[in-house]
Amino acid sequence: MSFDIEHPMIGEINRNGYPDMYQEKYWGIDYFGEEIMEGDDIVEIDGETILSENLERFLYEEYDAKFTTAE
Known part of the structure; x- marks a missing residue:
């Protein structure tokens, strides 16, 4: 016996x-073309909007920033 019953919310x-x-x-959309959703952390630099997770990449590519560990 088969029932095709579906909850109304489904x-x-x-x-x-x-x-x-x-x-x-x-x-x-951020500088790199990635979607920004409400609640995402963003950074604005020189009129560009960047997802915070892309900040290091942006600084490296646009400003030739070098990231190292102090020794």
Whole structure:
């Protein structure tokens, strides 16, 4: 015996997607073309927006910054 019963909330999600409380909100694109979502940590330098996780890469590529450990 097979039942095709679906919880109403599952049907709603399948039709309309997750409610806003579950979806991240798009904010923009960073210097490297990566999506920035609401709540992401960003840095602004010389008019450019950079995800904080890309900051070291940005400083290296744009300013030739060198990262080392003090000895």
